Amino acid sequence: MSSENKNPLISIIILNYNAGKLLLNCVESVFKCKYENLEVIVVDNASSDKSHITCKEKFNKIHLISNETNLGYCEGNNVGIRNSKGVFIVILNPDTEVDPSCLNELLNAYVKNGEGLYQPKILSLYEKDILQSTGNVLHLFGFGFARDKGLKDSNQRNQIEQIGYASGTCLFTSASVLNRVGLLDPFLFLYHDDLDLGWRAAQLGIKSYFVPSSVIYHAESYTLKWGAKKFFWLERNRRYCLLTHYSKETYRKMLPSLIVVDILVWFFYFYKGFLGSKIRAELDILQNKDHISKKYNEIESKKLVSDVELVKLFPDEIYVPANVSSVTTNNFFNKILATLSKKAKRSILS
Numbered sequence: 001m002s003s004e005n006k007n008p009l010i011s012i013i014i015l016n017y018n019a020g021k022l023l024l025n026c027v028e029s030v031f032k033c034k035y036e037n038l039e040v041i042v043v044d045n046a047s048s049d050k051s052h053i054t055c056k057e058k059f060n061k062i063h064l065i066s067n068e069t070n071l072g073y074c075e076g077n078n079v080g081i082r083n084s085k086g087v088f089i090v091i092l093n094p095d096t097e098v099d100p101s102c103l104n105e106l107l108n109a110y111v112k113n114g115e116g117l118y119q120p121k122i123l124s125l126y127e128k129d130i131l132q133s134t135g136n137v138l139h140l141f142g143f144g145f146a147r148d149k150g151l152k153d154s155n156q157r158n159q160i161e162q163i164g165y166a167s168g169t170c171l172f173t174s175a176s177v178l179n180r181v182g183l184l185d186p187f188l189f190l191y192h193d194d195l196d197l198g199w200r201a202a203q204l205g206i207k208s209y210f211v212p213s214s215v216i217y218h219a220e221s222y223t224l225k226w227g228a229k230k231f232f233w234l235e236r237n238r239r240y241c242l243l244t245h246y247s248k249e250t251y252r253k254m255l256p257s258l259i260v261v262d263i264l265v266w267f268f269y270f271y272k273g274f275l276g277s278k279i280r281a282e283l284d285i286l287q288n289k290d291h292i293s294k295k296y297n298e299i300e301s302k303k304l305v306s307d308v309e310l311v312k313l314f315p316d317e318i319y320v321p322a323n324v325s326s327v328t329t330n331n332f333f334n335k336i337l338a339t340l341s342k343k344a345k346r347s348i349l350s
Contacts, residue, residue, distance in 0.1 A: 011086030105214035120214035135163030135210035165198020
């Protein structure tokens with residue numbers, strides 16, 4: 001960064017959907033940041049609780065954009081990004097509160113490490129010594145999960161480090177990076193949007209980083225709890241990412257293991273009582289095969305880093321929160337998953 005531009009404009013995009021008082025607390029924390037060259041854009045997805053109106057009345061400095069309908073997480077944020085003027089962009093959930101030094105630390109990390117997608121340490125808003133994410137992890141079979149979630153924060157990760165992908169809860173990057181990678185994929189609507197973005201960035205050689213000195217606090221899933229709707233979006237979008245991000249050759253080599261994984265997922269959804277969500281996810285994928293084919297060709301044409309290079313970085317196991325699956329079930333699932341992952345990797349790398 002040039003010496004004459006040490007305080008570049010940072011645009012904060014906060015997408016609101018009936019967040020109530022959480023939105024007000026979030027915006028208030030942003031305005032308490034030590035970094036002052038800010039543009040705060042609140043995009044409202046047709047909220048019925050009028051929280052966006054209350055927010056504008058309390059914080060007149062914000063730029064409020066009111067969408068006529070709920071465009072979803074992805075396109076809602078894209079509206080804000082398209083209307084931003086900043087050299088740097090932050091996508092920030094409305095159910096968060098940021099530490100006053102958060103932006104300074106993210107900017108410093110970007111200056112030090114270069115182009116990339118960056119996330120802070122994310123702690124629970126209600127248990128401020130409990131971690132929610134020290135970086136998100138992408139699994140070979142399309143599962144995404146937050147590292148160290150639920151653990152007590154003891155500064156166990158105290159260095160900037162490369163991660164699978166940066167959490168959309170608070171994602172910091174430059175406008176120039178987004179111009180290269182592209183915006184959030186509207187088809188995803190919500191969930192796995194950050195996984196998709198980080199994966200597309202990695203395919204261009206753009207890395208994701210965890211910045212432990214930057215801290216935010218997150219209420220988590222204030223709109224959708226762990227239920228049928230959330231399971232539908234997670235599974236539908238996992239399948240979508242697998243079909244659009246891997247080359248046909250890679251997918252073919254993985255297919256035997258993927259079939260077994262899918263059988264396990266069917267059993268998992270049945271066990272959790274969300275079989276209908278899995279069926280709807282599969283039907284949605286079939287109904288959108290033309291769009292998926294088009295997206296596949298678009299991503300494949302832009303790749304600079306091969307699947308072979310990226311899968312070397314993917315872990316063999318996943319972490320499932322205790323409120324989703326028991327430790328026993330998780331251990332059993334991971335034992336099989338790790339075996340299948342190693343088998344698939346051997347096939348891809350051969």
